[in-house]
Amino acid sequence: MPMRKRTAYTLLAVFALLCALAVVLYLRQKAPPEAARLLPESDAIVYINVKPIRAATHFDRKPFTPNSFQDFIEATGILPERDIDSVAFALHRMPNPNGPNGPVGFTEIFEGRFDRDKLSAYFGAQSVAQETYAGRTIYSIPSNGRIVRVALIGYDIVAASNMPTPEQIHSILDRHRAAASPFAGSSLLNARFGDVPAFSIAWAVGDIGLPFAQSGDPHGKIAVDGLELPLPADTSFVASLRFTTALHLRIEELTPSTDDALASARSLNNLLSFARAIQHAQPAAAPAQQALRQIGDSIVIEPHKDRAVLTATLPTDALTALAGK
Numbered sequence: 147m148p149m150r151k152r153t154a155y156t157l158l159a160v161f162a163l164l165c166a167l168a169v170v171l172y173l174r175q176k177a178p179p180e181a182a183r184l185l186p187e188s189d190a191i192v193y194i195n196v197k198p199i200r201a202a203t204h205f206d207r208k209p210f211t212p213n214s215f216q217d218f219i220e221a222t223g224i225l226p227e228r229d230i231d232s233v234a235f236a237l238h239r240m241p242n243p244n245g246p247n248g249p250v251g252f253t254e255i256f257e258g259r260f261d262r263d264k265l266s267a268y269f270g271a272q273s274v275a276q277e278t279y280a281g282r283t284i285y286s287i288p289s290n291g292r293i294v295r296v297a298l299i300g301y302d303i304v305a306a307s308n309m310p311t312p313e314q315i316h317s318i319l320d321r322h323r324a325a326a327s328p329f330a331g332s333s334l335l336n337a338r339f340g341d342v343p344a345f346s347i348a349w350a351v352g353d354i355g356l357p358f359a360q361s362g363d364p365h366g367k368i369a370v371d372g373l374e375l376p377l378p379a380d381t382s383f384v385a386s387l388r389f390t391t392a393l394h395l396r397i398e399e400l401t402p403s404t405d406d407a408l409a410s411a412r413s414l415n416n417l418l419s420f421a422r423a424i425q426h427a428q429p430a431a432a433p434a435q436q437a438l439r440q441i442g443d444s445i446v447i448e449p450h451k452d453r454a455v456l457t458a459t460l461p462t463d464a465l466t467a468l469a470g471k
Contacts, residue, residue, distance in 0.1 A: 178339045181234035181255040183331040184305065186317035188236035188253065190352030191335060195232050198347045198389055202462055221268045223261055230258040236332075237352070238309060247292060253307040253314045262301055269296050277312065280319040284312065338384060343396065346386040353380050376413040393460035398453045407449040414447045414454065437464035 177183070182193045200206050206228045219225055236253040243249035266283070270276070273285035274293075285296045289308065295315045296306045299322050307314040324330045331339075338351035382400040387393055401407040425442055429435075437460075444459040 178331055178335055179232065179234070181232050181257050181303070182335055182339075184255050184299070184303075184318050184321045185234055185236040185332055185335070186253055186307075186314040186321075187332045188334060188352070189239045190237040190350065191332070192235040192237070192348075192350040193232070194234075194348040197231050200227070202389060202393075218268065221271075222264045224258075224265075229260065230256055232257045236314070238314070239353070247308075247310055251307070251309040251314075253309065253318070254305065255318070256304045256306075257302055260298075260302060260304065262298055265298060265304070269298075279312070279316055280323070282319055284315055338382075341384040341398070343386050343388055346388050348387040350383065350385040353382060376417065377410070392462060395456070395458040395460065397456040398450075399455075401452050401454060404449070404452055407452050407454045410454040411447050411449040414456070418445060418447060440464050 179193060179195070182191060185191060206225075215226070224230075234255040238251040238253065240247050240249055240251055269285040269287065272287045273296075274288060275286040277284040277286070279297075282297050282299065287294045287296060292308045293310075294306055294308045295312055296304065297315055297319065299305050299319065303322075305315060305318045307318075309315075321330055334352050342349045342351065377399070383397055384400070385395075385397040387395055399407070399410055401410055422442055425439055441458055441460050441464060445456060446458070447454065447456045449455070
């Protein structure tokens with residue numbers, strides 16, 4: 147084969163390889179974070195990229211881990227506010243909200259810097275049973291009347307679930323085998339992650355009111371700190387936090403129609419006006435109280451097509467004040 151043809155074929159092969167690599171990198175950039183992709187099927191997903199928040203607020207300089215974690219910290223050397231880089235939560239509505247497992251179950255993924263040997267020893271000492279699945283040890287640990295199943299997936303990933311059966315923790319281990327695929331993930335993640343704004347450092351999708359539903363009733367109202375919101379617990383949301391010179395909060399309520407979005411925005415604005423009146427009637431001497439008032443004053447709720455959209459701005463100084471309260 148002439149030298150010129152061999153050179154052309156070589157250049158073509160290199161070009162094809164570069165194109166394939168570019169496509170892979172593009173898909174990986176557009177893909178949900180690995181921690182979220184590992185989560186099993188659920189009713190809601192919450193993801194937090196802790197690193198940029200820690201860099202902006204330096205909250206790790208003032209450790210606030212509850213004393214109940216002291217034994218864990220001493221045994222493993224892990225300080226959560228320092229060593230955890232990202233977390234992803236799956237929320238599962240329980241069939242019987244008044245049953246022994248409560249209204250909501252949780253499955254969690256933690257990414258960070260862990261000492262695998264120390265963690266294994268700690269979980270082994272705390273567990274009442276162990277199971278081997280997909281080459282990983284699953285530890286069953288009693289906690290608050292429920293069994294929490296914990297598995298060390300990789301050198302920097304820990305999974306946990308307090309669901310009644312091991313199905314969710316098994317699903318995580320199965321998904322880990324396909325984690326390199328940008329298309330892996332639950333049906334909820336695949337359906338809603340495209341609605342999450344780019345460069346969000348924290349976001350949530352699904353029935354976000356699920357943890358706040360009264361008695362776990364999906365047809366009941368969402369209540370936060372005793373304040374009932376004019377929203378059913380099964381209302382679907384897309385919430386996100388983005389950071390530029392300030393932290394920008396955006397929550398989109400997905401409604402059946404434009405009329406529903408308008409009615410919901412109107413009801414929420416009435417409630418917001420009431421909450422602001424109460425807030426401004428109270429003194430705000432402490433920095434954290436001033437930050438909360440500043441955030442509350444920045445909230446705007448407007449209808450956009452079939453969505454009611456809440457936006458708010460959290461300046462860095464307000465965020466720092468809240469982190470240090």
